[in-house]
Amino acid sequence: MKKQLMYLALFCPLSAFAAHPLTSDDTGTQGDGNWQFETNGEVTSKQEDIGRQTLWNNTLTRGVGEALDLYVNVPYTNIQNRSESAGSGVGDVETGAKWRMYDDGAFSIGLKPYLSFPTGNDQRGLGTGRVNAGATLLAQYQIDDWTFLANAGGAYQANRQGQRQGVWKASAAVLYRVLPSTQLILDVGTSQNPDFAQKTNPAFMILGAIYSPTSWMDLDVGYRRGLNPQTYDYSWMGGLTMRW
Structure with a gap:
């Protein structure tokens, strides 16, 4: 079970680095020549076999053009219970x-392909330990304060x-703007279990808020x-996004 949960975290990142704390990504892009930097963290519950x-x-x-973004993501993991395999x-x-x-205007569709490189041990x-690849189809519909x-x-x-x-993956989310600067979010997702021995696919739900003071x-x-x-019992997340 220990290795199984560790590998689920590695093999099934549904997020594709959506607007944190969302897993489901929107179709929005930065605009030609604009930059965005996101830093965020997540602390999992303490599991009996692998710790926190x-x-x-x-x-x-x-942004490269008005409808295209390029990105690079660098993840870091701290495993509380160290062992020969952690x-x-x-x-x-x-x-x-x-x-x-x-x-x-109200409805948009996007595509998000990626490559990952074996920089982690x-x-x-x-x-x-291998180069991986994938792609996600994105759909967005916005009406009034709902997305x-x-x-x-x-x-x-x-x-x-x-x-x-x-493996396949799927997720869906709803955002509601309660104030001009604040959105509440509900996100649910699942993906195919990479463990051949498991018949149940990992699934989760996220509740959160995004506050934009500027x-x-x-x-x-x-x-x-x-x-x-x-998947993990629960986790807490927080993040900061800056654009220029």
């Missing part, structure tokens, strides 16, 4: 793009741990709850 983990992500994004350090670096390929549970998101995609996750290499900065908090034993 702290997960950090730092993502830098640049450690702390930088994980697999990911690079990717977001292309908003259709937009009629797979012997210590920090990476897969609805739906994501579906797949990933090729080559690895040296004997896990499933091709047009160039967001602050966020979130609570993630596992909906079955194939």
